[in-house]
Amino acid sequence: MASSATLYLSPSTTRFSSKNYPSSLSRFPQFRQFLAIKASATLYDSKVSTADKSSIPLKTGIWQWKFNDNSVKIYYEEHNRENSEPCKNILMIPTISDVSTVEEWRSVAKDIVARNGKVNWRATIVDWPGLGYSDRPKFEYNADVMEKFLVEFMNAPDSPISYSDNELVIFGGGHAATIVLRAAKRNLVKPSAVAAVAPTWAGPLPIVFGRDSNMESRYGLLRDTLRAPAVGWMMYNVLVSNEKAIQSQYESHVYADSKNVTPGIIESRYALTKRKGARYVPAAFLTGLLDPVKSREEFLEIFAALEGKIPILVMSTANSPKRSKAEMDALKGAKGVSKFVEVPGALLPQEEFPSSVAEELYRFLQENFETQC
Template identity: 75%
Template sequence: MASSCAAFCVSHALAHWKARKALCSVRRPMSIKALSASVDYSTVSVADKPASSSRSNNWLWKFKDNDINIHYEKHESESPDASKDILMVPTISDVSTVEEWRLVAKDIVEQVGKVNWHATIVDWPGLGYSDRLKMDYDADVMEKFLVDFINAPDSPLSHSANDLVVFGGGHAATIVARAAKKGLVKPRAIAAVAPTWAGPLPIVFGRDSNMETRYGLLRGTLRAPALGWMVYNALVSNEKAIQSQYKSHVYANPDNVTPEIVDSRYGLTKRPGARYVPAAFLTGLLDPVKSREEFLELFASLEGKMPVLVMSTEGSPRRSKAEMEALRGAKGVAKFVEVPGALLPQEEYPSIVAEELYRFLQEIFES
């Protein structure tokens, strides 16, 4: 029984990867668009930019009976002027990491303008370089973490919780919007970069009761002590699978997928407990909403409360792209832009993404 269940789960998951790859085969000509007027983005020479520094640290998140070490990075300019804070949250994926945002953070904190920016990048619990405990991860757990990281008295951001800008990629953007709708966090502004809400399997195969049962079987298999590692190694934790993911739908240009990136992500998949969050993400447990209507309603609920930038990407997979495009002109979206890239534009095209994000900050805080 166990072996037949495992065989089914593996074959179903392999079908999923093939389906995702097929969805990415159609590309449109690249265009970069902005629907609202913007202030001038002045070019500053490298010599004129202030030096910046970065450092890594851990924050202890106390969740239920668990003490979880959360990895985060601080990126700061060496300017003595008063500063404002940005929280950058990585896209939730099999290989999510603070590395996705590093070049964007460096670019923004080194800009010379009326506001001096500092950036904090944080790894999700169970991902990146944070602890990976065996827990029942779902969207509520991830939202609770984000709220605590921003609001807890001992948080690295406690001094700026109500004067914070949040940049989130993929599911992270939608989780931020969900927490803001509930009033659990009150950022000054939100930037949703390639926002998503449906996990890899649900966006391809749907969420009817039959499929939910199958997702549960796959999730249980991935979490099993020995069999789970076998299935995880076959589907995720190998260089070929990671390279295939990045070339088919994570990056828009396969030539940008370097051996260094693959090696880095492969190393993340070998960390103890690495399979628990991917098991939840793959099967839709981390989805913050269940439909496009709920997705749009989240952003509509932020109308008049805070400016929201949505950054769509030219090369996203067809179904993910459709969800991003649904936000074009939607209520609650102050600005919509399109940039090159697929599901990880902040890593593949960091200078372009940083320019759009910094322009958004200028429009809000320097106009």
């Protein structure tokens, strides 16, 4: 027996720009009546790093995460200079999205590790469970599950990250930064410093349509449909897993300059959306289940609670979507924020403008870690 469900999120007279949430939603018939697709970009010249990265080897590995009697293979990469004993470690965590991957941090990792300074750095990049090259089991994903993963990845005796208390710097993009800081506020992790790159806290639909009980019911309907057999894959293929939808996302709000969206990037991200179990985390992210807080007030409170405890860099971007940028800019001068800078880019500056991002991150490291190895 066939069944169908229609999701209405807004009156038909309402129109929204694709810069507020993934433009691929407009490809789903129920959304066409209130979506206006306007891909726009501001042009920037990407800086070319002068750091020599040729000697930075890439080591990949799999860490087994035990969760609810399941063993989940977690993919990670290590970037470390040859013939150099690192003094401090950096954990780089990708932005949560339907095409999240360690690849977004690779250029930044190589840049920072290759630099000759007072401190030698070793960088580890890890894929989230359910995303990138990690396993994608059918869990009930939410912000608490993602936080639990990070806490255990950092603290487990067999973790690939080798560090003592207060000897780990964390760079996180988007929701990743907020989840890390929430865990630090709860004393579940003890980083020595955190850089929040284009930090976000609200998923694509909640940031536009809000979180009242009526909307939450509709999000639940969409989420359940995306997770369902057969029809879930059909909807996922329409919303996310097609090259035109991915390109539209990148050109409208993920990147600032559409000229930087290459065929290679689209092919790589498209392949990620075809991996087994690929739709489960995006279903949670899209509908707000991965949001670590529910309001700007809670967002600011996380930073305020860490005032004087650890240095925190906030990196806003010049061309983030309007609503996302408003949340980033609310952190300028906020309690707990040690330093606030703006770089070119939109929601993924570490991938689009890695040299600019690496320069600011390395300056932050220099300002806070002056001890000679």
